[in-house]
Amino acid sequence: MLNNNHSVRNSMLASALILTGVSVVQAAPNTFNTALPVPQGETIWREQLVLRERSDDGPMDREVSVQALGSVLGYGVTPKLAVFGVVPYFFNKELDVSTPMGRISRDTNGIGDVSLFGRYTAYQYDFTGGTFRVAPLFGVTAPTGDSDDRDRFGELPRPLQVGDGAWDGFAGVVATYQRLQYQMDAQLLYRGNGRHDGFAHGDETRLDASLQYRIWPFSLEGISGTPGFTYALLESSLVHRERNEISTGTDANSGGTQWLLAPGLQFITRRWVVEGTIQLPVAEDPNGDAIQDDYIVRVGFRRNF
Amino acid sequence: MFTKMSLLLAALVFSVSALAAENHYRLGVNGLACPFCAYGIEKRLNKIDGVTEVRVDIGDSVVQVTLKEGNTLTEEQARRAVDEAGFTLRSYAEVDGETGGGNAE
Numbered sequence: 481m482l483n484n485n486h487s488v489r490n491s492m493l494a495s496a497l498i499l500t501g502v503s504v505v506q507a508a509p510n511t512f513n514t515a516l517p518v519p520q521g522e523t524i525w526r527e528q529l530v531l532r533e534r535s536d537d538g539p540m541d542r543e544v545s546v547q548a549l550g551s552v553l554g555y556g557v558t559p560k561l562a563v564f565g566v567v568p569y570f571f572n573k574e575l576d577v578s579t580p581m582g583r584i585s586r587d588t589n590g591i592g593d594v595s596l597f598g599r600y601t602a603y604q605y606d607f608t609g610g611t612f613r614v615a616p617l618f619g620v621t622a623p624t625g626d627s628d629d630r631d632r633f634g635e636l637p638r639p640l641q642v643g644d645g646a647w648d649g650f651a652g653v654v655a656t657y658q659r660l661q662y663q664m665d666a667q668l669l670y671r672g673n674g675r676h677d678g679f680a681h682g683d684e685t686r687l688d689a690s691l692q693y694r695i696w697p698f699s700l701e702g703i704s705g706t707p708g709f710t711y712a713l714l715e716s717s718l719v720h721r722e723r724n725e726i727s728t729g730t731d732a733n734s735g736g737t738q739w740l741l742a743p744g745l746q747f748i749t750r751r752w753v754v755e756g757t758i759q760l761p762v763a764e765d766p767n768g769d770a771i772q773d774d775y776i777v778r779v780g781f782r783r784n785f
Numbered sequence: 786m787f788t789k790m791s792l793l794l795a796a797l798v799f800s801v802s803a804l805a806a807e808n809h810y811r812l813g814v815n816g817l818a819c820p821f822c823a824y825g826i827e828k829r830l831n832k833i834d835g836v837t838e839v840r841v842d843i844g845d846s847v848v849q850v851t852l853k854e855g856n857t858l859t860e861e862q863a864r865r866a867v868d869e870a871g872f873t874l875r876s877y878a879e880v881d882g883e884t885g886g887g888n889a890e
C-alpha cells in the first residue's frame with residue numbers, strides 16, 4: 481500500500497515542478513539574455529537570488545517553494561564571442577502536498593545542473609548613442625546535480641530533484657536595440673532536455689522581450705562623465721513546455737503554456753549592476769493539473785572585472 | 786620663509802610643465818549607450834603604455850584619453866582598443882591642453 485501510494489504520489493507529483501529557471505543572463509534584462517558585448521578579456525560575475533512559489537487549486541493542494549542562487553561567470557574571448565558558465569545552488573526545493581496520510585512536506589537542496597554556453601555577435605550596427613545587435617547562442621547543461629535524492633518517503637519525485645541526471649542542450653538567438661534613453665531586448669530560445677533513468681523534463685520553447693527605460697537621470701544634458709543610470713524594467717516571457725516523459729509515456733499533468741510579466745528596477749554604474757524584478761503570471765494554460773506559478777522574485781547584482 | 790617660497794615656486798613650475806607635456810586625445814565611439822559597457826573601453830585603453838586617464842562622456846559618446854609626456858596614442862591603437870571592447874571608433878583627434886578642450890566631431 482505504501483508502495484502504491486508512493487507510486488501514485490510520484491506520478492502525480494511529477495508534474496509539480498519544472499526547472500528552477502535561474503536566469504543565465506550576462507547583461508541588461510533581468511530574466512533572460514542580451515546581445516550586448518562582453519569586451520575582450522573582461523570577466524562579468526553575476527549573482528541572482530530566485531524565490532519561486534507555485535501552487536494549484538486541485539485536491540492535493542500542492543505548493544512548491546524554491547529558493548535558489550544562480551552564479552554566472554562570463555568572459556569575453558573576442559569582441560564578438562563570449563562564453564558563460566552558470567551554477568545554480570538550491571538552498572531549498574520544497575513540495576507540500578495533501579495525501580490520504582495528511583499533509584506532507586518533501587524537500588531537497590544542493591548544487592543543480594551546471595550550464596555552459598557561448599554567444600556570438602553575428603550582426604552589429606553601431607551608431608552615435610546606440611547600437612543594434614543580433615547574437616545566436618548555444619549551450620549545454622551537464623548533469624551535475626543530484627537526481628536520486630531520497631527522504632523518509634523514499635526517492636524524491638524526479639521534478640523535485642535538483643538535477644535531471646541528463647545532458648540537455650539549448651540554442652537560441654537574442655537581439656538588442658539600445659539607445660541612451662532606453663533599451664529593448666528580445667530572445668527566442670529552445671531547450672531540449674535529455675532523458676535519464678526513465679525521465680525527461682519536457683522540452684521548452686520561450687519568447688522573451690524586455691524594455692528598460694532610463695528614469696534617472698532623465699536627461700543627460702549638462703552631465704559629463706558616466707553617471708549611474710536607473711532603469712525601470714518591464715519584461716515579458718511567453719513559455720511553452722512539453723509534457724514530461726515518464727517511463728514509456730508522458731505525464732498528462734505537466735507542461736503547458738504561460739505568459740509572465742515582470743516589472744522591476746535596475747541601477748547601473750560602470751562596475752556594478754543591482755537589479756530586481758517580480759515575475760507575475762498573466763495567462764496560463766497548463767496541461768491537465770500541472771502546477772502553476774504564483775510569482776518569481778529575482779534580485780541580484782553584476783560586477784565586471 | 787625664502788626657502789618655503791622657493792619650494793612652492795619650484796613645485797608650481799614643475800606641475801605646470803608636467804601638465805603641459807601630457808598628450809590628450811578625443812575619441813568618438815559609436816555603440817556606447819550604458820555605463821556598464823563604458824568600463825570595457827576604459828579597461829582596453831588603460832592597457833596602452835603611458836595612459837594616465839580615460840574619461841568616458843557617455844552622453845556625448847566621447848572618450849577622452851590622457852597620456853604621459855613622450856607617449857602617443859595612434860589612431861590604429863585607439864581603433865583596436867575600441868574594437869576589442871566591442872564598439873566602433875567614429876572619430877579620432879589629438880587635442881591641446883586639458884581633455885575636453887578639443888572637438889573632433
